[in-house]
Amino acid sequence: MLAAFALAHGRLVHLPVQTAADLARPEVMWVDLVDPSDDERALVQSVFRLELPEDEELEDIEESARCYVDDAGLHINSYFLHQNSEGADNVTVSFLLNEGRLLTMRQEELAVFRLFRLRARVQPGFVGSAEDILLSIYEVAVEYDADVLEGVYSALEKVSSRVLNRETEMNDAAMAETVADIAQQEDVNGKVRLDLMDTRRALSFLLRSRVIGREQEGNLREILRDLESLNNHTGFLFDKINFLMDAVMGLINLSQNKIIKIFSIASVVFLPPTMIASVYGMNFGVMPELKWELGYPFAILLMLLSGIAPYVFFKKKGWL
Incomplete structure (x- = not known):
């Protein structure tokens, strides 16, 4: 899917794209590709005269391959959390700042981008440039990660009340379900921690690149502070997960004894x-x-x- 966006009265609006001329309009500020087809990739590459990364390149974890600057502009490949009915996963999103225009590409539609588009559409002045769009996407991503961590904590509190309840003795099926719940929350917490670490690396590179203004730099540093606090919170959750897992293993040992x-x-x-x-x-x-x-x-x-x-x-x- 290929989508183009421009500013109108301070709001981000969607522009229909059917031809190369539609995509090449000067007011286009953001081009978003979600699991693009070969034709859509060819259209973007011909209009902007650049090479889009292949799927294999997006998964490269080396910093030199995920954050760099070349003749096409500033490139950042960053993890974003993706939740569905099967659990959580990290999806790589490719960003390219090119001549005052932001290009993004990913393989999955993400809740972070839906929430960002909603805010940019209803809040006048939410974004004013391609750099603002990039920073705002990361800001929404950090808020989304914080919400996910709150969900993990709430789930662990339910598990904690079940494990530490002395009035009710868990049977084997309940213990197996409890272990599965703890393992699932540990997996989500680990994915969030990886997402936060990768986001901090991307924002640190963006700060060093000096492509953003002074006001944007202040917003970026604030996002980094939020990242640090959330990273500490994931450590607290890991300690709580380990405690609950040890408690459940102790109950299982007592039952076997x-x-x-x-x-x-x-x-x-x-x-x-x-x-x-x-x-x-x-x-x-x-x-x-x-x-x-x-x-x-x-x-x-x-x-x-x-x-x-x-x-x-x-x-x-x-x-x-």
Whole structure:
């Protein structure tokens, strides 16, 4: 999908693009490509006389390949968080500042870009240049990451109340579900942390490149401060996740120990009756009780008493 945007009365408006002339209009300030087709890529490259990066190039993690300046302009390839029904993932977005115009390209439609377009469309003066668009997208991305971290914290609070509730004992299915919930929140928190670290690297490069004005530089430094606070918050969440995972693993160990304890006590309880049954099950020719009429009920009673006695003893000791 190919979309072009321009400023009208201080608001960012969408412009229809059908031909190369539509895309080459001087008022076009932002060109956005989402999973572009070969024809759309060829159109943008012919109009602006530049080479768009391939999908493989977007995934290169080296800083020299993700942030650089060449004859075409300033290039930044940066991670943005993408959430769907299957979980969270980091999607690379390619930015290119070229002669007062911003080009963006990505493979997925992102909530950050939808929220940015909404704000730029309804708030006059929200952006005034291509550099403003770039910084505002990152600012919205940081806010989005903060919202995601709040969601992770809320989910962990629910897990915490479930794990630390002494009145309700979790069964095996509940424990397995709890471990899965903790693992899912750990994955989301890790993706957010990677997104924040990559964003900080991109903004630091943008600050060093000196392509933004003094006022924009102040906004950029404020975004970096917000990034630092969110990065510290992810560390706190990792500590909370580790604590909850250790607590759940401890509960699982206790549950398993209870089962082993029951089997151990059962073997001790049944040991004396087994010994008595073994003695009176011998087939020696001379046994005093062999022809005793009360021998059978006596042996049964003796086995019952020898089994009950260890049980009562363990019960008084509090081992059961």
